[in-house]
Amino acid sequence: DAGVIQSPRHEVTEMGQEVTLRCKPISGHNSLFWYRQTMMRGLELLIYFNNNVPIDDSGMPEDRFSAKMPNASFSTLKIQPSEPRDSAVYFCASMQGLANNEQFFGPGTRLTVL
Amino acid sequence: SQQGEEDPQALSIQEGENATMNCSYKTSINNLQWYRQNSGRGLVHLILIRSNEREKHSGRLRVTLDTSKKSSSLLITASRAADTASYFCATVRLGAQKLVFGQGTRLTINP
Numbered sequence: 001d002a003g004v005i006q007s008p009r010h011e012v013t014e015m016g017q018e019v020t021l022r023c024k025p026i027s028g029h030n031s032l033f034w035y036r037q038t039m040m041r042g043l044e045l046l047i048y049f050n051n052n053v054p055i056d057d058s059g060m061p062e063d064r065f066s067a068k069m070p071n072a073s074f075s076t077l078k079i080q081p082s083e084p085r086d087s088a089v090y091f092c093a094s095m096q097g098l099a100n101n102e103q104f105f106g107p108g109t110r111l112t113v114l
Numbered sequence: 115s116q117q118g119e120e121d122p123q124a125l126s127i128q129e130g131e132n133a134t135m136n137c138s139y140k141t142s143i144n145n146l147q148w149y150r151q152n153s154g155r156g157l158v159h160l161i162l163i164r165s166n167e168r169e170k171h172s173g174r175l176r177v178t179l180d181t182s183k184k185s186s187s188l189l190i191t192a193s194r195a196a197d198t199a200s201y202f203c204a205t206v207r208l209g210a211q212k213l214v215f216g217q218g219t220r221l222t223i224n225p
Contacts, residue, residue, distance in 0.1 A: 004156075033212070043157075043202065043215040056212060091156055098211045100145055100164070105156035
């Protein structure tokens with residue numbers, strides 16, 4: 001298996017632009033997580049899905065952020081409009097089942113908003 | 115909110131020495147996990163210990179869990195330069211499903 005796949009790996013955009021991050025989880029995993037990592041705040045959970053259904057989006061910082069999982073093999077995290085403070089590394093992770101298993105992380109997308 | 119807190123924040127040792135990192139948390143947990151992150155990479159799962167377990171081993175890794183003190187430790191024996199990375203503990207609160215990560219310990223192994 002190729003592991004969790006994220007694209008793009010790097011994104012540089014200007015303030016106000018729409019940004020879409022993509023994630024393909026490991027085949028057979030039914031839970032998917034979006035995280036954001038910054039030096040100041042560390043690793044924060046934004047939202048997670050189980051069986052394609054959003055379970056907890058309490059970590060989504062603002063209405064500018066939205067996430068979808070239209071099927072078991074694809075998820076997107078969208079920021080519209082983007083702001084400089086959104087600059088961070090965004091990770092997607094997938095897992096089989098729920099709490100008692102390990103999560104497999106993708107390589108991350110480094111987002112820079114100018 | 116419950117959050118694992120690692121101690122120390124940074125640790126620098128010589129190759130071959132043992133490295134010990136600690137994690138404390140605040141509420142009852144289902145399990146505690148340790149992850150490693152190399153610079154510029156995603157996190158890699160190292161080991162999971164359940165609340166009814168006290169110690170687990172995996173290769174050169176040894177993890178202990180003391181639920182009465184709400185703390186865990188990760189021991190890396192015979193450290194190697196390749197062990198240089200940040201190490202995070204993460205907890206799953208009892209009744210919850212999501213992982214909450216600590217701020218991590220940055221470990222540097224000097225050759």
